[in-house]
Amino acid sequence: MTIEKNLNGAELNVKVIGRLDTTTAPQLEAEFKGNINGVEKLVLDFAELEYLSSAGLRVILAAQKVMNKQGEMIIKNVNDTINEIFEVTGFIDILTIE
């Protein structure tokens, strides 16, 4: 998994490429922990996300909780596979997907 991030003022854009699973989720979690302070808009680009496990969902949920307090979080370019996971797990109800 690779992470491309771009901080533009209070807007943080994060693009996740590859697999977000048990082994790679801590990497994204650390990335959020280090950069999320003062961010008012977090945009996650999942265009090239191939796989998402429950560990990855946990990190997304944690980010959503933080952003609920300090702004908004938007997930964009969600493909069918990932969208199905969001639907099955009910995440679709709490996430803002564009």
Place this chain on the structure above:
Amino acid sequence: MKAKKQTSISYNFLKWLLFLMLIAFIATTMFLWMFQTRIANNNADNLLRLNITDVKADIKDATNDHMLEIVRNISAELDDIDADTASEEEMSARIAEMLTRYDVTEIDIINSKGIIVACNIESFVGFDMASGEQSKEFLVLLDGEKEMVQEFQAQSYDSSIERKYAGASLTNGGLVQIGYDYAHLQASVDHEVVSLTRNRHVGNNGRVLIVDQDKNIVSNVKGVDRKKLDLEAFGIKPGSVQTGQRVTANVEGIEFYCMAEMAEGYYIISAIPVKEVTITRNMVVIMAVAVEMLIFIALTLLVYLLIKKQIVVSVNRINHSLSEITNGNLDVTMDVRNNLEFDSLSNDINATVDTLKRYIKDAEERIDAELAFAKAIQHSALPSVFPPYPNRKEFEIFATMHTAKEVGGDFYDFYFVDEDNFAFLIADVSGKGIPAAMFMMQSKTIIKSCAESGMSVEEVFTVANEKLCEGNDAGMFVTAWMGILNVKTGKVLFANAGHNPPLVKHADGTYEYLKTRAGFVLAGMEGVRYRKNELELAPGDAIYLYTDGVTEATDLNTELYGEDRLHIVLEKYKDAAPQVICDEVKKDVDAFVGEAPQFDDITMLALKYYRKEDAQ
């Protein structure tokens, strides 16, 4: 902090070795240079001195022989004279006559008491020979010596006068003495001196010159020259020539080492080109430097190779083994034993690794024991006796859980909430291992207590969610699917908290995914409300619940087992009992996965409904 550039041991060693060798090299070269210069100069001095001494002796011999012959003849002629009694007039007359004939500067007749009784220089008459150092020497002729000769020097009567004297005893007592001033001396011996330095070489290109007091060259390598010589150019100050003193002179652009000495009023100058003196020294030094360089290079290479062999290779071997150990291979033994230090280091490392292995083994054993215990607790918390309700004929149920690690985050559960309503559920905690297992136990307990208090299925999830959210700092969550079956009617009220949908078998034998809009996962966020859904089971229908460990089981090519394979195997065993269904699915998954390790817990629950009146 500024990072120091790291260099290898052999490089550092080599650097210092070269530095020290350079110092040693410079020091020895300088010493050799000075030593050889000294030797060369000494040799030059000796050579110059030897030639001067030779020439000086030759000049002396020539003049001495010449003067002694004259004084001998004069003494013979005066054998009739008694110096003590003869009249001065007679003696003066004889002297005057001989002075011209023999062409000498001075003739003295001295009586037996050592007093000059006659001389061509009137003022000398009456001089007591014993009163002067120079003149006193001649008194030996009164004591039996026959003849003697002195060097050209200042005389006793008047030290401003330089003369060379020779004397001979007289037959009738007393003595006669002849003196040469410089002009007479030169005139009498020049013809002999001329040949003295002909073909005389100092070294290969050095020369000896004899120069008279008028600075004319009397003799050089070609014989007589008669040219004026610039004595100053040879570093010689007339009148103060220092015997044996080497001076450097530049004559017509060529550097010479020169030495000069006076002999009988002549300057004897021997000179040798500096180049000739130094060429030997330079050759010796260059040869020595070349040999030294070869030795230094050889030594440096030798030391470098030795260090490489003794240290660097060993260190690299140890590093290689250490990195293997770091990468987890604790069975590596260090065996670098080419010297005492590395032998000891190897032993220490081996001992450390052994200790580490023992600790790890101990820890593993302890953890294994604890995990086995935890596994037993977890499994005993799940209903595991089948059939669970031998008296109930309305349905048949079977469930299994295969954890990826000793303990897992999946669970299933079932129980009667009242006489006719039977609750069954399957759940999957995010994550694996001990944290997931602990959260699983908590979730299971909360859900069960809610369900047994008579809540409807959607209330169970809503309340359980609130409780699970409390103190969930780790951010874990649970997906769960729970149904409550009315065993009399076959009606199932169910709720889904983010779990993958179960498969339901219809009367025609086909399985279909029970796709309903799922609620959010449990423990994910407070305030979530869950919906209730309904399903009618006809007699013979079955419902199969599973966790994603089934469909996401992966083979060695990272291919997923998938929903289609599950669908096929379920339809293949559509009439089988729940236990057979579960076993066959597990077998099919195992066959698919092959040698690949299991990453996730595999949990499934199958329920087949018969309705009471149909039950046997």
